[in-house]
Amino acid sequence: MIVRPRKLLLAGMGASMRNRRISDVYDAVEALLPELRTRARATEDERQVSTEVMRDLTGTGLFTVLQPHRYGGLEADPVDFFAVVRRVASACGSTGWVSSVLGVHPWHLALFDGRAQQDVWGEDPDTLLSSAYAPMGRAVASDGGYFFSGRWSYSSGIAHAGWVLVGGFVVDDAGDPIDFRTFLIPARDYRVDDVWDTVGLRGTGSNDVVVEDAFVPEYRTLSFAATVQCRCPGQDVNPSALYRLPFSAVFSTAIATPIVGMADGAYTAFVEQQTARRESSNTLRVPDDPFMHAALAESARDIEIAWTQLRGNLDALLESARAQERIPLSLRIKTRRDQVGASGSAVAAIDRLFDFAGGAALRSSAPLQRFWRDAHAGRAHVINDPHQALTLSGRSELGHDIRDAWV
Numbered sequence: 001m002i003v004r005p006r007k008l009l010l011a012g013m014g015a016s017m018r019n020r021r022i023s024d025v026y027d028a029v030e031a032l033l034p035e036l037r038t039r040a041r042a043t044e045d046e047r048q049v050s051t052e053v054m055r056d057l058t059g060t061g062l063f064t065v066l067q068p069h070r071y072g073g074l075e076a077d078p079v080d081f082f083a084v085v086r087r088v089a090s091a092c093g094s095t096g097w098v099s100s101v102l103g104v105h106p107w108h109l110a111l112f113d114g115r116a117q118q119d120v121w122g123e124d125p126d127t128l129l130s131s132a133y134a135p136m137g138r139a140v141a142s143d144g145g146y147f148f149s150g151r152w153s154y155s156s157g158i159a160h161a162g163w164v165l166v167g168g169f170v171v172d173d174a175g176d177p178i179d180f181r182t183f184l185i186p187a188r189d190y191r192v193d194d195v196w197d198t199v200g201l202r203g204t205g206s207n208d209v210v211v212e213d214a215f216v217p218e219y220r221t222l223s224f225a226a227t228v229q230c231r232c233p234g235q236d237v238n239p240s241a242l243y244r245l246p247f248s249a250v251f252s253t254a255i256a257t258p259i260v261g262m263a264d265g266a267y268t269a270f271v272e273q274q275t276a277r278r279e280s281s282n283t284l285r286v287p288d289d290p291f292m293h294a295a296l297a298e299s300a301r302d303i304e305i306a307w308t309q310l311r312g313n314l315d316a317l318l319e320s321a322r323a324q325e326r327i328p329l330s331l332r333i334k335t336r337r338d339q340v341g342a343s344g345s346a347v348a349a350i351d352r353l354f355d356f357a358g359g360a361a362l363r364s365s366a367p368l369q370r371f372w373r374d375a376h377a378g379r380a381h382v383i384n385d386p387h388q389a390l391t392l393s394g395r396s397e398l399g400h401d402i403r404d405a406w407v
Helices: 022-046 051-060 078-091 093-109 114-121 224-229 247-279 290-322 329-355 367-379 386-397
Strands: 129-142 145-155 163-171 177-186 191-193 207-217 221-223
Touching (some): 022 051, 022 078, 022 093, 022 367, 051 093, 078 093, 078 247, 078 290, 093 129, 093 163, 093 367, 114 177, 129 207, 145 163, 145 177, 177 224, 221 224, 224 247, 247 290, 247 367, 290 329, 329 386
Antiparallel strands (some): 129 145, 145 207, 163 177, 177 221, 191 207
């Protein structure tokens, strides 16, 4: 199930990417997939993507697809970025997950004040950022910024990042929250605690981040309200429609797309397994089971529907942004509904195949069981929790007042 990127946004590229196109990124990533498949088990055993693989992925330009032109990025259509992520995840779920979340952060940084972007990319435009957006930090205002502390879990790929984006509340003198902001912190101001030891997405290195009384300049923070309104200071220097999309839509797609890619990988692994079983002298003739055939067709259908919905909503969002229109609340809600639906459909597709895979799929060397575990781990991310998003959609259809920070 190969989905190639479609159109390009090429005008005004920075010097380092001037001769690179999104199709070049796609082809370079495609060439890496056999190595990523081969290394999938080692990635899991090491509990993080290797430095060598990260170097190779950086060399493809994957992490600059959503980066502004002014820092050497492609500033490409987000559908093209997620199409590449989908392919990476089809080879290794953990590598696809890390590629997606680290690859979407340049888009988020582009929303910050231009001085923050210069701090990160001024000397090295290949600098990567990790994140942990839950508001676990507490910030106290001081002259020109905030003193900030907190501890966050699940910062995927942080071993490869030079900066981290973390969420926190600004508090008043009584300690009560008065604003929710994202804080941009350099590696010198945080500690990483190695605690990631899980049954799924083991190779993402999603360790804890600890910040202790670090000073963060005001310009290295971004109010969550600004991202909801799609009115951010970074638009002064990055005027592209790409940077007028809702954070909730772009980031949630970054969490759903790798799971769709894992379903692709599981589908391919299942077909290869069943083909091999058919060629063996198996008297049970399992590959001729019509119920298995139907399950295969249903899974293929669900995977493609999941991707089609994600892609279609991104197209609609970008069309509104290009027209400089206010993005309709109904589209924002639909995007969240379809995002949790896509991750759920992808997991269901894998489950359906796993039911017919037999004992061979349980071997630790079998890719199908790894995709099964990784997809369920990805589904556990709070962004993929269906209940809130689906309830929100239902309430909207019945005319209820909608107040939700994620739309």
